Amino acid sequence: MSQKLIIVGAGQAAAQAVQSLRADGFTGPITLIGDEPYGPYQRPPLSKAYLLGTLERERLFLKSDAFYQETNCELVLNASVTAIHRSDKTVQLGDGRKLSYDLLLLATGARVRRLKCPGADLPGVYYLRDIADANALQAVFSSGKRIAIVGGGYIGLEVAAVAAKRGLTVTLFEAMDRLLARSSSVTVSDFYAAEHERAGVTLKLRTGLEAIEGNGKVERIRAGGQTYDADIVLVGIGVLPNDELATHAGLAAQDGIVVDQNGMTGDPSIFAAGDCTRHIGRDGTALRLECVQNAIDQAKHVALAITGKPKPYSEVPWFWSDQYDLKLQIAGMIRPGDHAVLRGDPAARKFSVFHLRDGVLAAVEAVNAAPDYMLGKKWIADRLRVDPVRLADTTIPIKEAV
Numbered sequence: 001m002s003q004k005l006i007i008v009g010a011g012q013a014a015a016q017a018v019q020s021l022r023a024d025g026f027t028g029p030i031t032l033i034g035d036e037p038y039g040p041y042q043r044p045p046l047s048k049a050y051l052l053g054t055l056e057r058e059r060l061f062l063k064s065d066a067f068y069q070e071t072n073c074e075l076v077l078n079a080s081v082t083a084i085h086r087s088d089k090t091v092q093l094g095d096g097r098k099l100s101y102d103l104l105l106l107a108t109g110a111r112v113r114r115l116k117c118p119g120a121d122l123p124g125v126y127y128l129r130d131i132a133d134a135n136a137l138q139a140v141f142s143s144g145k146r147i148a149i150v151g152g153g154y155i156g157l158e159v160a161a162v163a164a165k166r167g168l169t170v171t172l173f174e175a176m177d178r179l180l181a182r183s184s185s186v187t188v189s190d191f192y193a194a195e196h197e198r199a200g201v202t203l204k205l206r207t208g209l210e211a212i213e214g215n216g217k218v219e220r221i222r223a224g225g226q227t228y229d230a231d232i233v234l235v236g237i238g239v240l241p242n243d244e245l246a247t248h249a250g251l252a253a254q255d256g257i258v259v260d261q262n263g264m265t266g267d268p269s270i271f272a273a274g275d276c277t278r279h280i281g282r283d284g285t286a287l288r289l290e291c292v293q294n295a296i297d298q299a300k301h302v303a304l305a306i307t308g309k310p311k312p313y314s315e316v317p318w319f320w321s322d323q324y325d326l327k328l329q330i331a332g333m334i335r336p337g338d339h340a341v342l343r344g345d346p347a348a349r350k351f352s353v354f355h356l357r358d359g360v361l362a363a364v365e366a367v368n369a370a371p372d373y374m375l376g377k378k379w380i381a382d383r384l385r386v387d388p389v390r391l392a393d394t395t396i397p398i399k400e401a402v
């Protein structure tokens, strides 16, 4: 309880870890080291309200300055941890400092996957992961500009929605045959494609990016054998876990630092939480999640383990996305072969798709249907069997589908 703890990475998981450790009775000194100029902040608004300009920068921060004083947590910002020396339990900082720890929590998150095509480094190519990225993008967002968005995942679609609202001419390129192909059902993909087209976004599916061209700055992109004029390119093609610190220290990582159900790595004094981790999910398969829920819940479970009250992590993953006036909420994991049941009418812009695995509810995607999502999430946690016919029938109260 009084050991010296260092947290590497000042993001969502780190903020939760500090809060939970103190709430759970951890009294030792905590040092939080982050390579950004600020303390932990929420990233979701960066592609939503903050980018749109309806949320102030100050509202992004997860904790006040007073929180770090009250929790006796030393914030070391603008500082990058470059190595972990497990033999003498120290971490090396980029500026040469060495700090010792009894316990270490790696909460290093993920970084954007970068383009490798010709022209990828031209001025006018943007990514979106941190406040600086959002500010840079916001600064060039002006009505009438032509933005080419590469990637039809959540980041690409949320930026497309904001850009369309702000009067830019938006063309979105996706190599797969549908949007959100990695995470959503076909029903939800098709619904969002129609919504974006209705808002004036031009969608180019099955269209892989080949090159970005221009004389000293972005002027056009080449995709699917054709050329499209563009002033700005926003790339949203996924993230890579920041797991190299762990691997260089001899800890197991495989597209994410491998942790057990207490967030512990192979070294009992080193834990990890959030986007940088890979864990065994509720259905027994290894997975790496990129969501606020996982960062928060893993941090809570790490705090429990450190304070001697371990509770195996088996939370239902959940996620949300805001585009236009649509709120998409997802709980659970969709797997190929799941039986999809539609409740409600996409044309009414309010519906849910429930995913059953052997009759048991495994996932729900709800669009403007918060009650379906809330109930679905609970049923997934309880591993309840549902009746697909009753579930699909909106004349029957949803509660009567189990």
Ligand SMILES: Cc1cc2nc3c(=O)[nH]c(=O)nc-3n(C[C@H](O)[C@H](O)[C@H](O)COP(=O)(O)OP(=O)(O)OC[C@H]3O[C@@H](n4cnc5c(N)ncnc54)[C@H](O)[C@@H]3O)c2cc1C
Binding pocket: 008, 009, 010, 011, 012, 013, 014, 033, 034, 035, 036, 042, 043, 044, 045, 046, 047, 079, 080, 081, 082, 107, 108, 109, 110, 128, 129, 130, 155, 242, 245, 273, 274, 275, 276, 289, 290, 291, 292, 293, 295, 318, 319, 320, 321, 322
């Ligand atoms: C634009 C955007 C929109 C999103 N929208 C949603 C959403 O709607 N819903 C949702 O659930 N999730 C969303 N996410 C994902 C969510 O923000 C992440 O899952 C969450 O931030 C993960 O928290 P984390 O603590 O693991 O990592 P992060 O919050 O990424 O924090 C990690 C921190 O560690 C720092 N760091 C890394 N290496 C080092 C080092 N060696 N030394 C010091 N510091 C280091 C990083 O710079 C970073 O500041 C979104 C993400 C982005 C970028």
